[in-house]
Amino acid sequence: MNVLAIDTSNQALGVAILNNDKVIGEIVTNIAKNHSVRLMPAIDQLMKEVSLTADQLDKIVVAKGPGSYTGVRIGLATAKTFAWALDIPIVGVSSLEVLAYQGRFFDGLICPFFDARRGLVFTGGYQWKNQKLELVFEEKNVAMEDVLSKLAEEKKNVLFLSPDIALHRENIKEVLGDLAHIPEGPYHVARPSLLGLAGVNRQADNTHALTPNYLRLAEAEANWLKAQEDKK
Amino acid sequence: MDKDTIILGIETSCDETAVAVVRNGTEILSNVVASQIESHKRFGGVVPEIASRHHVEQMTVVLEEAVQASNQTWEDIDAIAVTEGPGLVGALLVGVNSAKALAFAKQKPLVGVHHIAGHIYANRLEKEFTFPLLALIVSGGHTELVLMREHGMFEVIGETRDDAAGEAYDKVARMLNLPYPGGPHIDRLAHEGAASIDFPRAWLEEGSYDFSFSGLKSAVINKIHNAKQRAETLKNEDIAASFQASVVEVLTEKTLRAAREYQVKQVIVAGGVAANKGLRKELETKFADTGIPLLVPPIKLCTDNAAMIAAAGTIAFKQGRRSGLDLNANPSLLLK
Numbered sequence: 146m147n148v149l150a151i152d153t154s155n156q157a158l159g160v161a162i163l164n165n166d167k168v169i170g171e172i173v174t175n176i177a178k179n180h181s182v183r184l185m186p187a188i189d190q191l192m193k194e195v196s197l198t199a200d201q202l203d204k205i206v207v208a209k210g211p212g213s214y215t216g217v218r219i220g221l222a223t224a225k226t227f228a229w230a231l232d233i234p235i236v237g238v239s240s241l242e243v244l245a246y247q248g249r250f251f252d253g254l255i256c257p258f259f260d261a262r263r264g265l266v267f268t269g270g271y272q273w274k275n276q277k278l279e280l281v282f283e284e285k286n287v288a289m290e291d292v293l294s295k296l297a298e299e300k301k302n303v304l305f306l307s308p309d310i311a312l313h314r315e316n317i318k319e320v321l322g323d324l325a326h327i328p329e330g331p332y333h334v335a336r337p338s339l340l341g342l343a344g345v346n347r348q349a350d351n352t353h354a355l356t357p358n359y360l361r362l363a364e365a366e367a368n369w370l371k372a373q374e375d376k377k
Numbered sequence: 378m379d380k381d382t383i384i385l386g387i388e389t390s391c392d393e394t395a396v397a398v399v400r401n402g403t404e405i406l407s408n409v410v411a412s413q414i415e416s417h418k419r420f421g422g423v424v425p426e427i428a429s430r431h432h433v434e435q436m437t438v439v440l441e442e443a444v445q446a447s448n449q450t451w452e453d454i455d456a457i458a459v460t461e462g463p464g465l466v467g468a469l470l471v472g473v474n475s476a477k478a479l480a481f482a483k484q485k486p487l488v489g490v491h492h493i494a495g496h497i498y499a500n501r502l503e504k505e506f507t508f509p510l511l512a513l514i515v516s517g518g519h520t521e522l523v524l525m526r527e528h529g530m531f532e533v534i535g536e537t538r539d540d541a542a543g544e545a546y547d548k549v550a551r552m553l554n555l556p557y558p559g560g561p562h563i564d565r566l567a568h569e570g571a572a573s574i575d576f577p578r579a580w581l582e583e584g585s586y587d588f589s590f591s592g593l594k595s596a597v598i599n600k601i602h603n604a605k606q607r608a609e610t611l612k613n614e615d616i617a618a619s620f621q622a623s624v625v626e627v628l629t630e631k632t633l634r635a636a637r638e639y640q641v642k643q644v645i646v647a648g649g650v651a652a653n654k655g656l657r658k659e660l661e662t663k664f665a666d667t668g669i670p671l672l673v674p675p676i677k678l679c680t681d682n683a684a685m686i687a688a689a690g691t692i693a694f695k696q697g698r699r700s701g702l703d704l705n706a707n708p709s710l711l712l713k
């Protein structure tokens with residue numbers, strides 16, 4: 146089974162092709178450049194490199210966020226149209242879960258996160274148990290401060306994985322001290338091959354119904370809902 | 378006989394997710410539009426982030442419906458045309474990236490289309506072009522006069538320097554507490570009132586085909602404000618009629634002058650505001666004794682749709698224009 150994995154949900158652009166759980170090829174760049182311009186050429190290049198044509202693909206796996214709203218939509222629009230046009234299954238995987246895959250051998254809690262500005266982060270809690278990644282804290286858009294105080298109460302080892310680690314490193318160290326584990330640079334950039342691995346054996350989503358994992362309402366919608374509440 | 382050219386068009390520049398299949402740039406095989414207007418109504422206007430979210434939810438659904446309704450197979454479809462701009466960038470991005478994925482998956486050529494070229498070519502789905510022709514495009518985002526001497530060549534001879542006509546309509550509608558979108562409500566009220574208030578007409582410099590509606594908008598605000606302070610009552614119907622009279626007179630007069638100067642053989646009206654009855658009637662009256670045919674497409678083709686993108690894309694495709702897999706959304710794309 147040939148799987149194409151696509152991740153444009155955050156700054157890194159990642160494309161991978163797997164044959165079942167074997168990686169055939171992978172392209173990752175971690176630069177602030179336009180995903181819309183670069184995604185299709187990257188897919189085209191990788192497909193040529195591994196001598197595959199579009200009709201030989203059997204499954205699409207896409208990182209569905211959280212992350213940049215625009216980035217997530219570029220990935221989903223591309224992946225969903227691919228799946229529909231080729232009539233093959235699609236699987237959406239949380240972008241936080243992809244990061245948590247990079248803590249495969251960590252014995253403890255994994256806290257992947259993306260900075261969401263104004264002190265907020267998109268985050269969730271994951272843990273590897275019996276070779277399986279489990280979600281232990283629901284994914285949310287929350288204040289990093291609250292996340293850290295909650296983790297401090299747990300008194301457990303925590304692995305932090307995030308492309309935005311630099312923004313929060315000091316704060317994490319200050320609150321959690323030696324319980325906080327922060328690896329070197331490459332572990333913080335999502336690998337599309339791991340995205341492919343996360344999705345390869347998962348039950349397919351409905352192509353039409355698959356939507357981004359924004360974790361946050363659009364501002365106008367949030368304000369509108371609040372106004373409706375206030376009226377009551 | 379030449380082989381048919383069948384183009385699939387995609388349009389997502391604002392709040393409509395649209396896909397259509399068109400034969401030879403003149404015949405609609407399918408034309409599906411998923412409007413988001415109900416969702417945006419509660420905000421009193423289009424919210425870009427919400428529009429982008431809806432597009433990503435609707436895209437493959439609309440694609441499927443349009444392809445099925447066209448009764449064409451993928452072998453029949455020659456190319457994918459997509460609106461690359463102008464418009465809301467986040468909204469455009471969904472269409473552009475879907476189009477690229479589709480072109481790649483089905484191994485079809487990709488053609489980027491200018492949204493306004495689409496509006497003009499909507500007319501070719503009704504009647505063949507005769508050049509030179511003049512197009513007046515009026516919508517929520519545009520007020521332009523475009524001269525065409527041949528297929529695929531566009532000269533913008535006049536454009537708005539501030540608000541688009543449709544924008545002015547929406548703003549005045551808001552002042553009169555009319556629901557969104559306000560254009561049709563103003564048009565309706567205008568027919569019940571009298572153009573008794575003398576609002577300014579922005580003619581700009583001698584010979585200019587440009588437009589300006591911000592002065593008119595301010596004049597309407599001031600008038601309402603002053604009346605309130607003096608406890609005078611102004612009838613909304615009269616405000617609407619007077620405002621509309623100003624917009625329509627400027628649009629009609631400039632179109633007429635340009636049509637004469639460039640000795641055009643056809644005048645085309647396009648864009649959402651082309652549905653305005655007041656504007657249609659005045660244009661029809663003014664052009665009746667000029668001998669220049671005036672074309673206004675049915676409302677369904679005036680508002681945003683993808684059949685117009687496929688129609689414009691047909692010409693671009695036949696002229697050998699192709700877009701690469703690096704095609705991007707361009708919110709301020711120029712018409713050339």
Ligand SMILES: [Zn+2]
Pocket residue numbers: 492496516648649680681
């Ligand atoms: Zn339009």
